Amino acid sequence: MKLILSTSNVMSGGSSIIRHPAVEKSNTELVNSLRTNFLTAQQSSSPTPLTAGSSSPSSTYNGIATAKATFQRPHFRTWIREQEDTLYIPAIDWSLCGLAEERSQYDITVKLFYLPNVPPSRHSRHTIEAIELVLKELRTKSIDLLIASFPDVAFDADDEGGEECDASSGEDSQDTGDIVTAWRTLETLHANGTIAQLGLSEFGSQRLARFLPHAKVRPSVDQINVRDCCVVPKPLIVYAKREGIELLTHNDCTNILPTGTLRELLGSDEKGAGVLAESREVSATGREGLIGEVEPQFVVKYTAVVKERGVVENKGYFAVAELKG
Amino acid sequence: MCVEYLVVAYDDKNRRVNLSLRQTDILSTLAKDDELKRNPRNAEQLPVFHPEFGRFMLEATPGKPWGIGFKDLLDVEPNMRWRRRIAKDHMAPNEFPITLTTFPRLGTKGVFTDPYYPPTGDKLRSQFVPDEVANPHIRFPTLAANIRSRRGRKVEINVPIYRDENTPWPFRDPTVDYDLHRYPEDDDVRNGAVKKNCIYMDAMVFGMGSCCLQITFQAKNITEGRTLYDQLSPLGPVMLALTAATPLYKGFVADSDVRWNQISAAVDDRTTEELGERPLKNDRWRIPKSRYASNSTYIAEDPRLRKEYLDPNLIIDRDIKQKLLNGGMDDLLATHFAHLFIRDPLVVFSEDLRQLDLEKTDHFENLQSTNWQHIRFKPPPHDESTGWRVEFRPMEIQMTDFENTAFSIFIVLITRAILSFDLNFYIPITKVTENMDIAHVRDAVLTQKFYFRKNPFPSRPLRAFASGASGASSPGQGSSRPPSPFSPVGDEYELMSIDEIINGQQKVGDGTSFPGLIPLVENYLNSMNVDVETRCELARYLSLIRKRASGKLWTGAKWIRDFVREHPEYKRDSVVGDRICYDLIKAVEQITKGEGRDEGLGEQMLGLIAVRSSD
Numbered sequence: 001m002k003l004i005l006s007t008s009n010v011m012s013g014g015s016s017i018i019r020h021p022a023v024e025k026s027n028t029e030l031v032n033s034l035r036t037n038f039l040t041a042q043q044s045s046s047p048t049p050l051t052a053g054s055s056s057p058s059s060t061y062n063g064i065a066t067a068k069a070t071f072q073r074p075h076f077r078t079w080i081r082e083q084e085d086t087l088y089i090p091a092i093d094w095s096l097c098g099l100a101e102e103r104s105q106y107d108i109t110v111k112l113f114y115l116p117n118v119p120p121s122r123h124s125r126h127t128i129e130a131i132e133l134v135l136k137e138l139r140t141k142s143i144d145l146l147i148a149s150f151p152d153v154a155f156d157a158d159d160e161g162g163e164e165c166d167a168s169s170g171e172d173s174q175d176t177g178d179i180v181t182a183w184r185t186l187e188t189l190h191a192n193g194t195i196a197q198l199g200l201s202e203f204g205s206q207r208l209a210r211f212l213p214h215a216k217v218r219p220s221v222d223q224i225n226v227r228d229c230c231v232v233p234k235p236l237i238v239y240a241k242r243e244g245i246e247l248l249t250h251n252d253c254t255n256i257l258p259t260g261t262l263r264e265l266l267g268s269d270e271k272g273a274g275v276l277a278e279s280r281e282v283s284a285t286g287r288e289g290l291i292g293e294v295e296p297q298f299v300v301k302y303t304a305v306v307k308e309r310g311v312v313e314n315k316g317y318f319a320v321a322e323l324k325g
Numbered sequence: 326m327c328v329e330y331l332v333v334a335y336d337d338k339n340r341r342v343n344l345s346l347r348q349t350d351i352l353s354t355l356a357k358d359d360e361l362k363r364n365p366r367n368a369e370q371l372p373v374f375h376p377e378f379g380r381f382m383l384e385a386t387p388g389k390p391w392g393i394g395f396k397d398l399l400d401v402e403p404n405m406r407w408r409r410r411i412a413k414d415h416m417a418p419n420e421f422p423i424t425l426t427t428f429p430r431l432g433t434k435g436v437f438t439d440p441y442y443p444p445t446g447d448k449l450r451s452q453f454v455p456d457e458v459a460n461p462h463i464r465f466p467t468l469a470a471n472i473r474s475r476r477g478r479k480v481e482i483n484v485p486i487y488r489d490e491n492t493p494w495p496f497r498d499p500t501v502d503y504d505l506h507r508y509p510e511d512d513d514v515r516n517g518a519v520k521k522n523c524i525y526m527d528a529m530v531f532g533m534g535s536c537c538l539q540i541t542f543q544a545k546n547i548t549e550g551r552t553l554y555d556q557l558s559p560l561g562p563v564m565l566a567l568t569a570a571t572p573l574y575k576g577f578v579a580d581s582d583v584r585w586n587q588i589s590a591a592v593d594d595r596t597t598e599e600l601g602e603r604p605l606k607n608d609r610w611r612i613p614k615s616r617y618a619s620n621s622t623y624i625a626e627d628p629r630l631r632k633e634y635l636d637p638n639l640i641i642d643r644d645i646k647q648k649l650l651n652g653g654m655d656d657l658l659a660t661h662f663a664h665l666f667i668r669d670p671l672v673v674f675s676e677d678l679r680q681l682d683l684e685k686t687d688h689f690e691n692l693q694s695t696n697w698q699h700i701r702f703k704p705p706p707h708d709e710s711t712g713w714r715v716e717f718r719p720m721e722i723q724m725t726d727f728e729n730t731a732f733s734i735f736i737v738l739i740t741r742a743i744l745s746f747d748l749n750f751y752i753p754i755t756k757v758t759e760n761m762d763i764a765h766v767r768d769a770v771l772t773q774k775f776y777f778r779k780n781p782f783p784s785r786p787l788r789a790f791a792s793g794a795s796g797a798s799s800p801g802q803g804s805s806r807p808p809s810p811f812s813p814v815g816d817e818y819e820l821m822s823i824d825e826i827i828n829g830q831q832k833v834g835d836g837t838s839f840p841g842l843i844p845l846v847e848n849y850l851n852s853m854n855v856d857v858e859t860r861c862e863l864a865r866y867l868s869l870i871r872k873r874a875s876g877k878l879w880t881g882a883k884w885i886r887d888f889v890r891e892h893p894e895y896k897r898d899s900v901v902g903d904r905i906c907y908d909l910i911k912a913v914e915q916i917t918k919g920e921g922r923d924e925g926l927g928e929q930m931l932g933l934i935a936v937r938s939s940d
Binding site: 011012029107109145221224226229230232237246247248249250251303305308309310311312313315 | 393394545741744745746747783848849850851852853854855856857858860861864
């Protein structure tokens, strides 16, 4: 069974997306906004409003923590939707989606995270699914920039410049092969006008050099973690400039949704959404949940910015997983 | 992004520095510089220089409005440098444009202007400064004279003196002459105008002769303008304290770090009745604030704006409000304008009264421009050449172009974060007023706490769930849920340090904590496509703000205090003598050029971050 987790617009999601840099990891935005969205859906579907006096809806601002004490979690079937072997968590009312102004006012950037431990043969199908979800969510036909993030590709400022330290071992050229295969699908979407520009994430100059000869549509963007933005080595800057690739910053981690995190998000303990059962045996409380192993497949992030004003109007994620019974 | 300069003139031989009164000459040299205009590179963007109230001041605005793009933002700093260079190029060799809020010895006994004029004159009637310190254009001296005559006496500025080891105590301003009998206003000092333990000043120029850093934003439409006006309002006092740069007045060290209340007093035209010193007889209201003061009301049509945030005692002209309502204006905006209209116009040219031209907005602008609020809401001009605008006015000018850029860009990014995250900074407007006073305390940035909203985020709209029955809300408009129920207003805000407001509160357990303005801006930037070089440059600016707030770097005020205190001629008596002033201004000029790189001069303020990576 396929699970489609969604955040809806995180810009109106409040504090869940602001991380405290010292203590939290950079997938906090995804994890917290999923959690917040699940909770919002649960509250919306719940026949009994919140009980405790001081607990106005605004006090959910710090995430789940304040709410759990006062809120009886409704059965997950009340706030998700099942459709042809696909579970939408939460249910999405597509009629509420879309952008406020004309399409031409926006810059829409999509970042697609291919996840580790997923066979590269699925990348193509995942790409198409991801783009479909985003287009449906934003009610549009095209996006301006798609950035592909491949698992285990991480830029390291120290590795750059000079030595071929991650030299072309057999394993690595295998990687390049997989990346090129995934890129072909993106090129098709570029050709049919769905994606205007393509980009990569965390490619150093050597990896770029290995990849570029294979690309029919050249990447116009390479994203580097903001942590490294002031120490980007000269060779990469020079190389990128020569190849017409713009170096942009991001603040995501590559392994954005580990299996354990996903299981915790959907699990039935207090912080979880109560979609998955504790174990194969029905738990003591008698609350049922789905049974099986979850396997994250891909995550896609979309951002719609009103160009002239520099305002982020809509930003969100879809995370897609398989549930193996 | 408008920058004001003080023009100083050195007398290096005698190691003295004065204010240059050559504003008119400098402006006309600038106006006549055809070469500057012919240079095609300059054609579009040539900065515009304006006269200001003080005849020793220059104001420079960029030649065209700034774009909001990140590359545009990176042009701000070079453009500010360019503006200063152009200004300097059109001055005498011994003159320099510095960006200090006040000239440390304006109004002191002896010489402080070049050329020298003896103090006092018919227009200002000050016992400390000559009329020649004011811009000679008829508007400016008339403005000063009309404020004085409406008020019925001279303006009265008393700044607390900083009490050092050898400061005479109680302190009675030794520069005051109680024995003048030239103008009726000379009686003021005999009638108690001079307050104990204060530096006393008596003319508009002591306030309006201060430089500041003002930023005007173009709003998408009136709605966005009203939102920005409201949301920027609570940030005003915080930014005032964070940019503190005004510890010296009239040759003394003051026990206050910012200019605001001095300007406020310097243009206070309220009568004794309006001030509440006498029962109301001829005047219509008692008015709690000067016409230069922090905002007194909110104007956004925003469901988050609770009645409790407004001031129930706001003074408005009810007839004008009714007229505006009748004309179709909504209540909040009508209240705002009816509040501005409790003031009289200060200068009206008689030819403008002969015929009322309803196509023009001059009479409105006349009142609007002499209502100096800390945020200004600007309707489009009559020719509609620009749209609705909001001006952010509280910040103090900084010594270097780097700092001025950093604060300007920070505010630009904050407005983008406000609009993107739909942030809510509302607190009762009277608390904003209180914060404004708190910002005046010496070293308020580190020692004081400010009322600030704990949770700036919108509550997530509960959605019409899954039933398929939709249409409750239109696409992209998520937040239509009625904003109730409410907790008590008093629970929404608390006292926070500037560090907490800027850098965020420590998270304690599961409790709520304010995320901090810098983390909000960082998160906004993470959501945008920003190239690495730009992000790295922006990091320098944000780093300055962060460190100023945490105390790692000093405010300009603290640096100036330290400079005076460490000067060999300083006698720990709160007096800033000629030599100290000269060395200080020289140091400031050097910092303007070196930005902390010259033997560490100014490093406590700037760290090493002022150095551009491309340098």
